[in-house]
Amino acid sequence: xxxxxxxxxxxxxxxxxxxxxxxxxxxxxxxxxxxxxxxxxxxxxxxxxxxxxxxxxxxxxxxxxxxxxxxxxxxxxxxxxxxxxxxxxxxxxxxxxxxxxxxxxxxxxxxxxxxxxxxxxxxxxxxxxx
Numbered sequence: 001x002x003x004x005x006x007x008x009x010x011x012x013x014x015x016x017x018x019x020x021x022x023x024x025x026x027x028x029x030x031x032x033x034x035x036x037x038x039x040x041x042x043x044x045x046x047x048x049x050x051x052x053x054x055x056x057x058x059x060x061x062x063x064x065x066x067x068x069x070x071x072x073x074x075x076x077x078x079x080x081x082x083x084x085x086x087x088x089x090x091x092x093x094x095x096x097x098x099x100x101x102x103x104x105x106x107x108x109x110x111x112x113x114x115x116x117x118x119x120x121x122x123x124x125x126x127x128x129x130x
Contacts, residue, residue, distance in 0.1 A: 034113025041111050044089025044101075047082055052092060084117075087124055103127065 017025055051063050059066040067078035088107040091099040101107040106123050109115045115123075 033116070037110055037113045037116045040084075040088075040117070041107075043081065044085035044107075047085035048089040048091060051082065051085075084120060084124065087127075088120065 017028065020028065047063075047067070050059075050066075054063055054066075056062070060069075064075050064078040064082055067073065067081065068075045071078070073081075087102045088110060089101060091101065093099055103123065106115070106120060110120060
């Protein structure tokens with residue numbers, strides 16, 4: 001699945017948009033934005049699963065450090081992604097049964113590509129202050 005996504009991304013990146021009108025370019029940008037937002041959904045699941053099954057020895061330290069090193073992002077960004085995944089990604093109960101995200105409506109909106117990282121940050125901040 002990821003190989004197909006990578007292949008398709010390569011094809012999209014190789015496109016020329018010279019023949020498009022401005023309204024057509026704007027529609028393409030809207031679609032790209034929604035797709036970019038949706039790509040965060042599998043990241044949440046992967047981060048949560050790594051967090052659940054992590055072994056500091058295997059990871060070489062804290063989860064945020066491992067993500068920062070592996071993804072070439074800052075530790076602050078890694079921490080933000082971990083916290084976001086905790087609120088928006090699927091979870092498991094202590095007994096192993098699947099649980100809905102902490103913020104299910106926000107997770108659904110991100111899954112649909114309707115909201116992005118800035119929207120999520122505002123919503124998460126609101127609920128944490130509540």
